Amino acid sequence: MNEQVFLKKYDVCKYPKPSVTADISIFSIFDEGRKNYRKLPDKKLKVLLVKRGRPPFEGMYALPGGFLREHETLEQTAYRELLEETGVECNFLEQLKTYSTIGRDPRGWIITCAFMALIDGASIQVYGGDDATSAEWFQISFRETGCSENGIVWELVLEKDNIRLTALVQQADDAKYQAECPHFTVLEQNGLAFDHALLLADAICSLRRLIGRTNIAFELLPPMFTLSDLQQVYETVLDRKLLTPSFRRKIVELVEETDQFQETVGHRPSKLFMARCR
């Protein structure tokens, strides 16, 4: 029996198969209102969540996502679902991890491949006016809050106007140093659908790790930006202050100077930079 004959007779359908979805944690950074004309606006890290209009978890919030279709890759699924569900066309999409825990989806046997997407906040606000979708940007807080006997506990808080979604996750003590990001288990979750608190906690960790080791910060900014903007992006993602001279020494090799400057700020205008392509 040669290869061609074999393949003709091969029935890939004889075993039960899971459904496969892609879920996307899409992050962006927005300027929040400035206090006076001199001050720089604060930046906030946000994630786009969709209010579920049907069971299961009707009325709760979930990451955008959907089913893998024939003749498309998981990356294409992620891109398509993000566009369909939220109207966002992103140009940075990175696969993170596939979740296959038993019972993770009450609808049945469904595994999901998690993605991280990034988009420039300024480009979003332009199209943000139409309410065609129920997608909303939630401000993120994700911090260690203490230490249980089984490991460090982190609190995830997502806020949008009066809506407040929360989760408590625990960092596995064993294997603490075997993976680059901690392995979390969810202790509590309020207002978030499925296992999406876990997906989001993992995604935030990946974002914090990757921003220090790669170029992805530029995906969160418009093509031209100031070094202060760039530093604020790092600080907002990492949730801590950085020292400016040290930050600049490191970042200078990743950016290209332009001859343009900021205008009409209430202080010394900052030079504009671009990401260096190399």
Next chain:
Amino acid sequence: MNEQVFLKKYDVCKYPKPSVTADISIFSIFDEGRKNYRKLPDKKLKVLLVKRGRPPFEGMYALPGGFLREHETLEQTAYRELLEETGVECNFLEQLKTYSTIGRDPRGWIITCAFMALIDGASIQVYGGDDATSAEWFQISFRETGCSENGIVWELVLEKDNIRLTALVQQADDAKYQAECPHFTVLEQNGLAFDHALLLADAICSLRRLIGRTNIAFELLPPMFTLSDLQQVYETVLDRKLLTPSFRRKIVELVEETDQFQETVGHRPSKLFMARCR
């Protein structure tokens, strides 16, 4: 319609679904014969491959792996398939990435989740005698060989006795700094089944990256080891020499001294250490 009623009526089978597999790159480090009683044996990084006994790719070599079954996670699939196909029970298994490129498997619509596993080479050789399986440890070489107009080209060579499997992969030039590991495309592959040259190239990159940032090196050694062994493991994985004083300064906080020493080596015996649990 409440949630329970909805779920009872929900038919997860109405859309076509892919088959899902897990494939495992299992690495180990073996001592190769020493030249004389004084010299330390060389260490070699190896990967366990299985000769395919049926189409497609009959007679070629593939990563061990198999289909995800109902009521198991991908991690369980990986563990089970590794045990069934090769007899190896590993205690380090880490998910890497899910591959869903169209046409990646000639049998049909099959996506695969790639894993990396590590095991102590010394523990293997004990059981290595039985030829119950067709699994073989191949020595790995994975190096940059040049630069095409589209990016850096790497050569993967896998050797076991007279068998030599090779592949050429190209590192994507764009997005070079957006991911922690380069994105490869396969240019050529000889003797390797499916897209496993790609999976393996990615896995080797992940191994090289992770060994410098985590504790996983200890998984490649027995519970007690010398610091020279440990350094050799790093050097073998990274394919370059390290400076001993610098290496020791960094590693000392990850290990715990014992009061035992090597014996019957033709030179000053080395103190034995254990991984520090913290």
Next chain:
DNA sequence: TTAATAGTGTCTTTAAGACAATATGTT
């Protein structure tokens, strides 16, 4: 002029690279 941020200089501290020196078993 003032408030606020932009941008640079430099000293200190820490880590990494490089190489040399000493230590200690087995044959």
Next chain:
DNA sequence: AACATATTGTCTTAAAGACACTATTAA
């Protein structure tokens, strides 16, 4: 004694942390 590796010391070089200082604009 000689070999080969084990282990430590220290000088050099590079990077990161910390803080202070000067520069520049709109109101």
